[in-house]
Amino acid sequence: MVTTDEKGPLTAKKKSVIIRSCDGDEFLVSESAAVLSTSLKKILEEKEDRLIHLSDIDNKTLAMVIAYLSTHADDGLSDDLKRSFDQEFVSGKEFDVLKYLVLATDTLQVTCLCYTVAKKMADIMKNKLVEWVRREFDIQNDYTPEAEAEIRRLDAWAWDDRQLEDD
Amino acid sequence: MSKVLDFSGDNDFCPGGSLYQKPKESSPFLSLGRHVDVYFPPRKRSRISAPFVVSGEPKQQPSIEILPDECLFEIFRRLPGGQERSACACVSKRWLMLLSSICKEEICTTTTTQFLEPEIKSDAPKADKSIEPKEKGESDDLNEECLENDSHGYLSRCLEGKKATDVRLAAISVGTASRGGLGKLSIRGNSSTRKLTNLGLKAVSRGCPSLKVLSLWNLSSVGDEGLSAIATGCHSLEKLDLSHCPAVTDKGLMAIAMNCPNLTSVTLESCSNIGNESLKALGVNCRNLKCVTLKNCPLVGDQGIAGLFTSAGHVLTKANFQSLNVSDVSLAVIGHYGTSMVDLALGDLQNVNERGFWVMGKGHGLQKLKSLLITSCQGVSDMGLEAIGQGCPDLKMFVVRKCPLVSDNGVVSFAKAAVSLESLKLEEIHRITQFGGFGILNNGKLKALALANCLGIRDVAFGFPLTSFCYSLRSLTIRNCPGIGNTGLGMLGKLCPKLTHVDLTGLQGITDSGILPLVQRTEAGLAKVNLSGCVNLKDNVVAEITKFHGETLEVLNLDGCKYITDVSLMAIARNCSVLSELDVSQCGISDYGIAVLAGAEQLNLQILSLAGCSLVSEKSLPFLGKLGKTLFGLNIQHCSGISCGAVNLLVEHLWRCDILS
CATH class of the missing domain: 3.80.10.10 (Ribonuclease Inhibitor)
Known part of the structure; x- marks a missing residue:
């Protein structure tokens, strides 16, 4: 079922790696793409295993990461093209999706994607209410009401003249 | 379009390949996320091995709360401005502490981030994101955020008592970082200050690289670690004031000395673990050090003072040493090396003997000294005073308090020797008598004389020869010297015809007839008259x-x-x-x-x-x-x-x- 990379006859014989998500599905990835992840590279260097199980990355997220890795492993693409790919890769994605993506990039240590996603998330968080951020990140407010009021007072300037959104 | 969209479940997924033929139309990648589940029907394989297993329930969606600090860190440093960072600091304490750990250099600006990030290569950097290389050129652009910073003034914050906590410091650090940074920070601890530790100072060191003035009082939980962080992060520190910080030792202060070359003023009060090594380091490393105040630091001794003055004696202009375990040697060093000293105060130096003050005057280093204040020093004697008068030709103001050995002879010969003396104040010098008081007035340049709480001054029965008038004296203060009466005051009034300021607080022994000569004979007009507590005065005065x-x-x-x-x-x-x-x-x-x-x-x-x-x-x-x-x-x-x-x-x-x- 699983085929090799279709990059052409020259690269056809390249080694592939199978990555299994936490849902149990398996993905075939060329080794050149896999090693862009520092974590995967380390595993491949240490062991001969061609099957890597990632127990905390789901199908959806893993597929996205792999698409990203494959694009960036393609030597035929110019840096500019890769950059515009990066831009579009994150645009339009739900905040929730980005959260899992950034978590996955941290696990897999894909520095460049981590930066791109973090940037996108930071952009989305701009002009958002604190309550929105807490909800989206599922964070318990551990400030006492007085402490929070005090923090807000100290940083009062941060709230002036800003239209904050809650969605 | 691309194969991905046409993908039917039967075929195999082929990443790469023809997808890249039209990179501009890369939308398929975007939809990949949504459809991807369809493309990968479960292929049940026997698991051979699982070399990379992260613990946890595989099926459960991870909560974002488990986003590790590294991820949050990457997001935070890409927040577009200081406002957003401040807002995020309100989300939770963990976020605040994390935000406060971001150095100014680590903040990515909008314009540069995209293009300066290292291109991913097969030999990707071994990512330790917290210490990743600084991206060149970023820090320059940061200045755009500092618009609110006034070039002269700077932001100042003071935390007191219970309000002095790490959380608050972190909030200050985050909040001020993008507004030009904090310039002055004062923390006044007390018994209810518990939640302030080195962590808070670390946050300050990261967010406030422009800190100029740091003042820490009564903080037992702040130690070398915090101070070293300040030394690392705040190189522009100019003034440091530590009071009752027992956890700070030489290690912390030496770090400051070595990293903050702009330090001009250091005050150490009751810091029981700071000693000579710190002072030596300050002297050697801080070429701009001008003011040093040391009070009640039991570990500071002659070695420290000597180390400080041999290296920095030519730059120090102001020093205040009180309650130190120093001996004659320290005063000798000050007298020899203190060539720039303008303002010197010495107090409660119990181990300094007569010889110390004498040799300080004889050292002939204090050529620029203008103001000298000596309080509660047993060692000050008449001989020492005379030597100081001779050794400090520029001395204009001299105050001596509570020195039991000082008597008429010393004061008179001091006033004679100190050719520039303009103001002399004697407080609780009980051996001074009226002869001393009048003798001082023979100095031709004295403009102000103050005698306070000198119990030895009494009216002398016989007349004092009125040989020379003191035309220079403008201000006369005699406070709470109960022995002085109408006779003495009358004579003073006659001797000093040019008085404009008269302060006779608490002279209960005088009546109208004592003051009238002083009032009637003054040639220049009186401008300030203080007769409070002279209970026997009547309307006539x-x-x-x-x-x-x-x-x-x-x-x-x-x-x-x-x-x-x-x-x-x-x-x-x-x-x-x-x-x-x-x-x-x-x-x-x-x-x-x-x-x-x-x-x-x-x-x-x-x-x-x-x-x-x-x-x-x-x-x-x-x-x-x-x-x-x-x-x-x-x-x-x-x-x-x-x-x-x-x-x-x-x-x-x-x-x-x-x-x-």
Whole structure:
């Protein structure tokens, strides 16, 4: 079922790696793409295993990461093209999706994607209410009401003249 | 379009390949996320091995709370501005502490981030994101965020008591980082300060690289680690003030000394673990160090002072050493190396002997010394004083307090030797007698003489030869010297005809006849006269003062002169033209006197004190109202004749006047 990379006859014989998500599905990835992840590279260097199980990355997220890795492993693409790919890769994605993506990039240590996603998330968080951020990140407010009021007072300037959104 | 969209479940997923033929239309990648589940029907394989297993329930969606600090860190440093970072600091304490750990250099700006990130290569950087290389050029762009920073002023914050916590410091650090950074930070701890540790200072060191002034008082939990962080992050530190910080040792202070070359002022008070090594390091490393204050630091000894002065003696201009375990050696070093010293204060140096002060004067290094203050030093003797007078040709102001060995001879010979002396103050020097007092006046340049609490000064029965007048003296203060009486004061008055400022606080032994010669003979007009506590003075004195000096008198204090009555106020109202401050607290004045005062059109009183004048009643209110037109301050405390209601009325009426009641 699983085929090799279709990059052409020259690269056809390249080694592939199978990555299994936490849902149990398996993905075939060329080794050149896999090693862009520092974590995967380390595993491949240490062991001969061609099957890597990632127990905390789901199908959806893993597929996205792999698409990203494959694009960036393609030597035929110019840096500019890769950059515009990066831009579009994150645009339009739900905040929730980005959260899992950034978590996955941290696990897999894909520095460049981590930066791109973090940037996108930071952009989305701009002009958002604190309550929105807490909800989206599922964070318990551990400030006492007085402490929070005090923090807000100290940083009062941060709230002036800003239209904050809650969605 | 691309294969991905046409993908039917039967085929295999082929990443790469033809997808890249039209990279501009890379939308398939975007939809990949949504459809991807469809493309990968479960292929059940026997698991051979699982070398990379992260623990946890595989099926459960991870909560974002488990986003590790590294991820949050990457997001935070990409927040577009300081406002967003401050807002995120409100989300939770963990976020705040994380935000406060971001150095200014680590913040990515919008314009540069995208293009400066390292391209991913197969030999991707071994990612330790927290110490990733700084991206060149970013820090320059950061300045765009510092628009609110005034080039002269800087942001200042003070935390006290219970409010001094790590969380607050972190919030300050995050909040001020993008506004030019904090310039001055003061933390005043007390018994209720518990939640302030090195962590808070670390946050400050990251967010406030422009910190100039740091002042830490009563913080037992802040130690070397915090101070070292400050040393690492805040290289522009200019002033450091540590008081009662027992956890700070030489290690912390040496870090500051080595990393903060702009340090100009260091104050260490009751820091029980700071010793000589710190002072040596400060002397060697801080080429701009000008002011050093050391109080009650038991580990500081001669070695430290010597180390400091041998290296930095030529730059130090101001020093204050109190309650230190130093000996004669330290004073010798100061006297030899303190070539730039202008202002020197020494207090409570119990181990310094007579020789120490003598050798300090003989060292001939203190050529620029202008002000010297010696308090509670047993070792100061007549011999030492004379040597200091000779060794400090520029000395203009000298204050000596509570030094039991000092007597007439020393003071007189000091005044003679110190050729530039303009102001001399003796406090609690009980061996001084009237001879010493008069002898000092032989110095031709002295402008101000003050004797306070000198119990040895007594009226001498026989007349003192009035050989030379002291024309230079402008200000004479004799406070609480109960022995002085009419005779002595009368002679002083004759000797000093040019007085303009007279302060005779608490001389209970004098009466009108003692003051009159001083008042009547003064050639220059008196401007400030303080007779508070001279309980035996009567209206006649005020009448004479206003008669002779009404055109120059600006300040008159008669606090506690119980025999002063409305007659004096009448004299003031009649004669004084420039009086701005009048204190008749606890005097025997009444409503009539106030009325007369209010009737004097030429008076422009700015401060009036009627505290404890029991004869003043509410009948004075209209007159006070009239006086109030020019008043900035009015004291009517303990005036039993004025009710609360009346006071309120007055406060309402005189809204621009500060009323004590």
